[in-house]
Amino acid sequence: GESVGLHLPTLSVQEGDNSIINCAYSNSASDYFIWYKQESGKGPQFIIDIRSNMDKRQGQRVTVLLNKTVKHLSLQIAATQPGDSAVYFCAENLPYAGGTSYGKLTFGQGTILTVHP
Amino acid sequence: KAGVTQTPRYLIKTRGQQVTLSCSPISGHRSVSWYQQTPGQGLQFLFEYFSETQRNKGNFPGRFSGRQFSNSRSEMNVSTLELGDSALYLCASSWGGSSYEQYFGPGTRLTVT
Numbered sequence: 001g002e003s004v005g006l007h008l009p010t011l012s013v014q015e016g017d018n019s020i021i022n023c024a025y026s027n028s029a030s031d032y033f034i035w036y037k038q039e040s041g042k043g044p045q046f047i048i049d050i051r052s053n054m055d056k057r058q059g060q061r062v063t064v065l066l067n068k069t070v071k072h073l074s075l076q077i078a079a080t081q082p083g084d085s086a087v088y089f090c091a092e093n094l095p096y097a098g099g100t101s102y103g104k105l106t107f108g109q110g111t112i113l114t115v116h117p
Numbered sequence: 118k119a120g121v122t123q124t125p126r127y128l129i130k131t132r133g134q135q136v137t138l139s140c141s142p143i144s145g146h147r148s149v150s151w152y153q154q155t156p157g158q159g160l161q162f163l164f165e166y167f168s169e170t171q172r173n174k175g176n177f178p179g180r181f182s183g184r185q186f187s188n189s190r191s192e193m194n195v196s197t198l199e200l201g202d203s204a205l206y207l208c209a210s211s212w213g214g215s216s217y218e219q220y221f222g223p224g225t226r227l228t229v230t
Contacts, residue, residue, distance in 0.1 A: 034217070034218065034219075041123075042208075042223055042224075043223045043224045044207070044221045046218065046219075049217070051220060089160065093217045096217075101173070101222070102165050102167065102170065102172040102173040103148050103149075103162075103166075103173055103209075104150065104162045104165060104175070105152075105160075105209075105219060106162070106172060107159055107160040108159075108208070109159055
């Protein structure tokens with residue numbers, strides 16, 4: 001479904017802690033998932049992506065986990081830093097078939113991450 | 118390599134006017150998608166262009182239109198502006214074809230008074 005943004009979930013952590021941000025996606029047919037970080041006044045910044053044929057993917061200090069059984073995605077950030085404070089969005093895309101999914105990411109509502117020094 | 122650029126960054130318009138926003142994708146990218154971001158609705162897909170053709174369109178009224186040029190630069194136009202059109206308009210570019218990975222520009226902040 002379409003994203004809603006009235007009340008964003010929040011996560012508050014201490015510097016150095018590990019953070020886990022969760023996302024429930026909407027369409028079981030989605031085959032691509034992506035996490036973005038958006039800082040105030042900026043556009044979303046690509047963090048990491050994963051395809052549906054995988055259940056885990058690691059990047060630098062970040063790990064994405066995909067559970068297709070329950071349509072759940074999570075982003076783990078290791079050793080969280082104050083510079084990680086931002087809004088984090090998950091997004092999904094359907095396979096490119098039939099023309100209704102081209103270039104269309106469907107975004108979750110976002111989670112506000114605050115890291116305290 | 119330069120990122121996605123959008124112009125102008127900020128815009129103030131009056132109800133009933135029209136506006137044109139511009140997006141230059143990352144060099145080599147042929148797909149441009151446009152999104153509207155508001156506090157109430159979050160990020161919503163407007164449309165996508167690839168090789169000068171609109172391949173996909175979201176659920177927005179016909180007042181929202183776009184186009185893409187042969188150099189992959191894209192414009193979107195909003196006619197007869199309404200107060201509810203105030204938003205951050207984001208464009209994102211990707212290689213196109215079967216590539217899903219999108220890179221976003223900084224956005225254009227449109228305020229309608």
